[in-house]
Amino acid sequence: MSDDAKMIKVEEEIEGERVESNDYIFERIGEPVPIQRDESCFDPQGSPSRPLAVSEKHGLVFVALSSGFCVARTKDVMASAAEIKERGSSSSIQELSVVDVPLPNLNILELSTDSSTLAATADANIHFFSVDSLLDKGLKPSFSCSLNESSSIKDMQWTRKPENFYVVLSNLGKLYHGTVGGPMKDVMDNVDAVGWSLKGKLIAVARRDILSILSSNFKERSSMLISFKSWTDDSNVNCSIKVDSIRWVRHDSIILGCFQLTADGNEESYLVQVIKIKDGKFADGSCKPVLIPFYDLFSGLIDDILPSASGPYLLLSYLEQCELAITANRKNVDQHIVYLSWSLGNEKNEVVVVDIFRDSLLPRIELQENDDDNLILGLCVDKISRSEKISVRLGEEQRELSPYCILMCLTLEGKLIMFHVASVSGITVSPAIVSALSDEEEEEEDSTALVLVESKSSKPSSWLGKEQLEKVSMDAPLGIEKRKELDRNVGHDFHIKDDI
Template sequence: MAPPRELDLSDEVEGEEDGTTDFVFRLAGDPIPLLPTTSSPVPIFDLQSPPSRPLAVSNCHAAVFLAHPNGFMAARTKALIEASKDAREKGKASTRCAQDCCVADIPLPGVSLLVLSPDDSVLAACAGSVIQFFSASSLLTDKDAEPSSSCSLGGSGTVKDFKWLNHASKAFIVLCKDGLLSQGSMGEGLKDVMENVDAVDSCKEGTHIAFSKTNTLNILSSDFKEICCMSLLFQMWFDDSDSEDANIKVDSIGWVRDDSIVVGCVRLNEEGNEEGYLVQVIRSGGNTFFESSSKPVVFTYVDFFRGILDDVLPSGVGPNLLLGYLDHCQ
């Protein structure tokens, strides 16, 4: 098998930040609690290990899937909006919570990720080392819906990230918190692919996979053969007092277009705590990364998220970079 093609990145370019006032965010109503606040004690998430993706929205089913400390629920979007409007109109007189609006409430303590398949037909719910698969339509019609299948990581592994791949076969990849990358398909077990992976994503068609490992971006085919790789550049994140040997870790990858991959990075201090957040947009010189022979261009945005504070979001619970809204905004 031919070795992977090494791509040299062009020098970093400082990304332009265009401020705009062309957006308006307006609440439909007032916030409502997930669960009743009358119970004692009130269930809360583990604040040192909050769920990384506790929300999945299906426009196809006009539904929302929400994680809570004891599991997750499925609710119609319209019912949640109406409850929110009631809270605004009636104030404290309204005691409705999200659980009052749900069609199904599935017990699954410790759920950290809820991920819908590309066609919105299957919901993957990850809790600890276990991944359960539910029919989205069943969750919205059967309050006692059961998982159609499940799988589990070996040993004491914990799911860090989950990505759907091929749409037809319902294939997927799973990244463990200890860096183990595995692949599987619904109804089948998991197969280990490689170790020491920091972050992973796939292209929209699920035919290629991008992952980072020791500050190198690698691209694989769907059968996990390495096609190309490139060393990431971080020159713009250092000043004269910094060392280029500083510990930088890729937090998240988003393959947003065939020719563009977004990479989010954190810098670790001597105590191992995260400080600062860097976003890089890597654009291929051609239509795709695996077809172009020219150097990709890197656009760097330093300290992109200035509002991330240790006392608000604990260190090491990423990914901080979530790009789902780009699917709708193009």
């Protein structure tokens, strides 16, 4: 650990509780819409890990296909869902699409924070597509780059800042960063999972049982030891714990998704842990973290329904207005969607699992038409395309509610299912309060900004062929005036390159 970084001690562990509520409403929009007319199913042995992205700004959905991806207008997909309910059939998303882009071995679709650029990963390559170009039916990416190692891309995340800066995690545990138009630069090794803070000024990195908080230029600020003792059997020395996913959803809460890895490489069970701080900030030593584990959050989990090492498995969207996290797991075949709330617990900001007992208005994912198990592969929310009002029957009463958003779920069967999400009480958190809380990380940004190759978005680089792609590697110079070539040992086998 670096001299300036602080080791944070976990104060206590409190097992997560469950509460019942009939406040939340999930009203399905029409019927599920097939993404393709003929090839409707994904192969569970080779399905993309993130096959769905949504642009609220442009009113678009980006959906993976067996041979690439397509882009369709959200309103057209919603109209098709309604038509299927009314008439029994309608157009597929591919048939509705503005553009259909061929891209073999597609794994991740990830839209930049400003909705200007779509990243599509395939094997070790990232292809960046201008959204404006896609709307003009352009088929070629504006820029592409590749890892120069024999690996594939496990995860890719844009920063939540307006800048088009991103991190990439390889399946070998190597973390990279880059910008559109520039090369990727490796940051550290042996990384299990990564996740940005609310405003992208901090980043959380998991390596074995250590969670480290880094600044946006990858300077370590603090670390904490993650406890798994209550989940593992001390006699099982051949089992290790791997952090699969990190979601930093609130200024005071980081969510970890974890699984047990056996000696023969099999993945078992799934634990969701919420690290919540009572006081202070994650990036300094003043915080007092509490560990809140949820052991059986996903009751229909089938360990081997997807191949090992095909994570991240945790899908999550957080709604600030009602302090609710809508979660799913790509291996879960029953009761697919689970809810974590920060507003329904007995204590202020206590995180609890919400059991919704209004059975008729749950977001159900049915079996496939051949009665095989179904999975949620992609989960997104759209807060812009929602209807102003929805009419819902609550017992003998017909109510009009204002939905928070549209929940979109892409299934293994190859269908997009959409729900309006609303609250009977209509209680929301003030936007001013949400903004004030998220601003707490403002002070954590280093005075020295991260310098990368400038992305000339006004003059996008041309499509790179195979030979050109081989020339683009993370070892290319970044143009930083003073470069230090020696690595710095920051403890816990935690190495961060100093030349970034």
